[in-house]
Amino acid sequence: MLSSIFAVTFAFGASVVAQSSSSVVCVAGQCLQGYSNTTLGATLSASGISTEVLLLPGQYTSTTNPELLHELLTSSSAKLSPSTGFGNSSAGSSVSLPLNIALQPGIVIYPQGLYSGQGSYSGLPTSSVRNTSIPFTASSFALSGNVWAAVSAGSNSRVILWNSVPDVSQLPASASGSLSLLNLQSSTCSPACSGNGICSASGTCQCPSGFTGSSCESCSSGFFGPECQACPSGCTSCDDGISGTGRCLVPIVSNLPSSCNCINGQCGANGQCTCINGWTSASNGTQCAACAAGFFLDTNGNCEICQLGCQQCADGTGDCITCASGFTQDGNDRTKCDAIPQTTSNGTACPDGSYGAGSTCAVCSPLCTTCTGPNSNNCVICGPNTYKFNGSCVTTNTGGVCSGSNMIANNNKHECDTCGPKCTTCQISNFNAASTVNQAQCTGCLPGFVLSQGQCVTSCPSGTFLSPQDNLTCTACSSSCTTCAGSASTCLTCANNLLASNGQCVSSCPSNTFSSSGACISCHPDCATCSGASFSQCTSCNKALPVLTNGRCLATCSQNQYFDTTSSTCQSCDSSCASCSGAGPNSCLACSSSSQVLRGGACTSANCTSGTSVVSGLGACLSELVVSSPSSTSSGALPSGLSTPITTTTQRLQWWEILLMALGCAFIFVAFLYCWRRRARKQRAKATAAFASAKALHKQNWRWRLARFGERLFGHNRSPRPESEEIALWKLRAAEEARHHKEMEKLRGAQEYSGTGSSRSPSPLPSLHPYQRRGSHDYSDADRLSAGSIYSQVTGMARSGPEPRQPVKSNLLASRFSSTTLGSSAPKKPNVLKRQPSPSKPPTAAELYAASVRQSPEPDSYWMAPTNTGGSHNNPFRK
Numbered sequence: 001m002l003s004s005i006f007a008v009t010f011a012f013g014a015s016v017v018a019q020s021s022s023s024v025v026c027v028a029g030q031c032l033q034g035y036s037n038t039t040l041g042a043t044l045s046a047s048g049i050s051t052e053v054l055l056l057p058g059q060y061t062s063t064t065n066p067e068l069l070h071e072l073l074t075s076s077s078a079k080l081s082p083s084t085g086f087g088n089s090s091a092g093s094s095v096s097l098p099l100n101i102a103l104q105p106g107i108v109i110y111p112q113g114l115y116s117g118q119g120s121y122s123g124l125p126t127s128s129v130r131n132t133s134i135p136f137t138a139s140s141f142a143l144s145g146n147v148w149a150a151v152s153a154g155s156n157s158r159v160i161l162w163n164s165v166p167d168v169s170q171l172p173a174s175a176s177g178s179l180s181l182l183n184l185q186s187s188t189c190s191p192a193c194s195g196n197g198i199c200s201a202s203g204t205c206q207c208p209s210g211f212t213g214s215s216c217e218s219c220s221s222g223f224f225g226p227e228c229q230a231c232p233s234g235c236t237s238c239d240d241g242i243s244g245t246g247r248c249l250v251p252i253v254s255n256l257p258s259s260c261n262c263i264n265g266q267c268g269a270n271g272q273c274t275c276i277n278g279w280t281s282a283s284n285g286t287q288c289a290a291c292a293a294g295f296f297l298d299t300n301g302n303c304e305i306c307q308l309g310c311q312q313c314a315d316g317t318g319d320c321i322t323c324a325s326g327f328t329q330d331g332n333d334r335t336k337c338d339a340i341p342q343t344t345s346n347g348t349a350c351p352d353g354s355y356g357a358g359s360t361c362a363v364c365s366p367l368c369t370t371c372t373g374p375n376s377n378n379c380v381i382c383g384p385n386t387y388k389f390n391g392s393c394v395t396t397n398t399g400g401v402c403s404g405s406n407m408i409a410n411n412n413k414h415e416c417d418t419c420g421p422k423c424t425t426c427q428i429s430n431f432n433a434a435s436t437v438n439q440a441q442c443t444g445c446l447p448g449f450v451l452s453q454g455q456c457v458t459s460c461p462s463g464t465f466l467s468p469q470d471n472l473t474c475t476a477c478s479s480s481c482t483t484c485a486g487s488a489s490t491c492l493t494c495a496n497n498l499l500a501s502n503g504q505c506v507s508s509c510p511s512n513t514f515s516s517s518g519a520c521i522s523c524h525p526d527c528a529t530c531s532g533a534s535f536s537q538c539t540s541c542n543k544a545l546p547v548l549t550n551g552r553c554l555a556t557c558s559q560n561q562y563f564d565t566t567s568s569t570c571q572s573c574d575s576s577c578a579s580c581s582g583a584g585p586n587s588c589l590a591c592s593s594s595s596q597v598l599r600g601g602a603c604t605s606a607n608c609t610s611g612t613s614v615v616s617g618l619g620a621c622l623s624e625l626v627v628s629s630p631s632s633t634s635s636g637a638l639p640s641g642l643s644t645p646i647t648t649t650t651q652r653l654q655w656w657e658i659l660l661m662a663l664g665c666a667f668i669f670v671a672f673l674y675c676w677r678r679r680a681r682k683q684r685a686k687a688t689a690a691f692a693s694a695k696a697l698h699k700q701n702w703r704w705r706l707a708r709f710g711e712r713l714f715g716h717n718r719s720p721r722p723e724s725e726e727i728a729l730w731k732l733r734a735a736e737e738a739r740h741h742k743e744m745e746k747l748r749g750a751q752e753y754s755g756t757g758s759s760r761s762p763s764p765l766p767s768l769h770p771y772q773r774r775g776s777h778d779y780s781d782a783d784r785l786s787a788g789s790i791y792s793q794v795t796g797m798a799r800s801g802p803e804p805r806q807p808v809k810s811n812l813l814a815s816r817f818s819s820t821t822l823g824s825s826a827p828k829k830p831n832v833l834k835r836q837p838s839p840s841k842p843p844t845a846a847e848l849y850a851a852s853v854r855q856s857p858e859p860d861s862y863w864m865a866p867t868n869t870g871g872s873h874n875n876p877f878r879k
Helices: 067-074 655-694 702-714 725-751 790-795 819-824 845-853
Strands: 022-027 030-035 042-046 049-055 058-060 079-082 099-101 106-110 120-123 134-136 140-143 147-153 157-161 179-186 235-238 248-251 265-267 273-275 295-297 303-305 310-313 320-323 327-329 337-339 354-357 360-363 368-371 379-382 387-389 392-394 408-410 415-417 423-427 441-445 450-452 455-457 464-466 474-476 481-484 491-494 499-501 504-506 513-516 519-522 527-530 538-541 547-549 552-554 561-564 569-572 577-580 588-591 596-599 602-605
Touching: 042 067, 049 067, 106 147, 140 147, 157 561, 303 415, 320 327, 379 387, 379 392, 441 450, 441 455, 450 474, 491 499, 491 504, 538 547, 538 552, 588 596
Parallel strands: 022 049, 387 415, 499 519, 588 602
Antiparallel strands: 022 030, 042 049, 042 079, 058 099, 106 120, 106 140, 134 179, 147 157, 147 179, 235 248, 265 273, 295 303, 310 320, 327 337, 354 360, 368 379, 387 392, 408 415, 423 441, 450 455, 464 474, 481 491, 499 504, 513 519, 527 538, 547 552, 561 569, 577 588, 596 602
């Protein structure tokens, strides 16, 4: 409990106050010498250095200024002596950097302001602090990071402190007065713990005994109620859970039949199984699991005795399978065996009550109605008020129980029969000769069964409860209850649409409960009122957990908020406050600016002296914690290096370091070059594959890839790939063009009349070559060879390159064609090639001759349209 945890903390007695003496107090980057009573932090010292320093909370490294602090931190003989609450290491322990001076999770109370005097530390509590209030007196106190403390200031005020307070008197009026500690928790748990859990510094909820869940919000199995108490002794299970009542549901049963592999029997102290009447071990070894000889399994699961005279009968029907000696199967009722009639030696039938004794009939025993001999063991049917049991006739008591057994008399079978399923004992009220066996009522049951209306059942039916007196008999509930427990008037559910609340029937559920299935169920202990049993179904909260957020009742708002009791909501603090107790700038508990300190609940400028600043997390200037010495004469000489920053020196690199750097750079360059060339090869391969894909040169399906992989694996050369149709057409076109150019060269050679190598004599006509054609363009031999190829005319497919024209004969000779053919040929030469008579030059002799042989004016050369002349031709002038 919180009271035990903080008992030592707040019993200050006579505070031990250090006598003011000259000392050095440091934070990272700054030290100040003077008089100080501050005991917060840890003292750092080293052999060979006469000055000790008090390290305030913060982190210190090997580069921390000033020089004096640097020398102490880096000294091999540095020793650390932590103060109260900072004891994460023992006094005089060595220093390892970086050094983190921090308060352990908890609170340190100081009897004087500015963290002076002998502090008392208490860590986080280990059990729930619900409804606990511990008064304490303090002038200042330090809180570790991520820890908040709930305190009451005055009669009704509840304040949440998130930061260390250097002077309690500077708190706002709402937080002044006598202080009492209500709660102390870590704020690292998300989601927040329930009111029963304790948030640890590691960010997990620590649950007290009996509680479970990630937020300690529910009871473990076998525990019940708001405090998660254990179920009552003597119960296997109870009404458990945080809203449970703890009533016993299944009492502990000793010597269950299953404990000794016994089905219809009782286990003894030695573990032996004793079967009830009519049962025996089964063939598989399970004890008391089959009907004994002379019994059969009826439809109720009971081993019932066979009819008189039957040694073995069938399960279910009871039909006799084997009759005993002296009996025969009944012709009308297959369940019966009839006794053979008694006769004398000469065949005379003996009457009932007698038996054949030689040549005469003798009287049976008085206990027998019919018999086969003189003794009671020879009875076939026992006499009045006696019944056959183990071959003898026995009497019964007033309850119909056969003498010497737990079996019940059966007037129909004239035998002692079994009681019923799971019954160990039974009786028939007011037994007489007219009583039937189905009137038998069980009076005892096997362990694990209860007695309800004369039968053994597994549990009490609705409307009844198990009597706590014998834990055996099911007793009826009162008329106002539909179900009850413990007593007839303790209702679990009520009749007439009423609600059961704490065993009573009411018309509406009281506060702190909710209605469910006809009963009033208690709310979760975190809630004041609720709509369900969960801790996230609260509709209002109590004072210990006043903040209602998303159905949960929490202890605090966020750090920069305060709880407004008027609206029962969280409101934002003033912008100058890091935390606050109310609205406005005069209700601050800590300041948000690092250049301000708390004065009377308001954040004002710190105005630190001696070049100091506000110490982070402490809310006070370093110059407030240390009163500077008025002169060096009174305090002695200042320690060297107190205000001198540390100096750093550079060291030249060794030759092997330079070599390693050069080799590293060379390696990086080679690796970069290798990667660049590899990337370039991949890009070229990608471009080649894209070109091949665009030209449909090949389709690299999975069969093609598999074949290429096999060639690379086994070193075979790839067989020539069949040419595609497009490649074949390209080759055919190229061959046609080559042949056509060759023919054109022959035609051009035949038109030359140089006489060299020619078999024909020169033409007497003047040549037309020296004269330029009339028109705007000078047509050369190449122009005359630019006509469409025969391939293009035949296939109708355009060439990808320029079409060579067919040559035009330069010598204008008389046409070989008839006038009919010539007349049917239409000139096809473009108008730009028609020769116009030049007004400045007279026609040549060749032109005059050509004009004289024409029938009508013709262009200079003939471009003939294709005309079907009845067969193939080699005419180069056909277009």
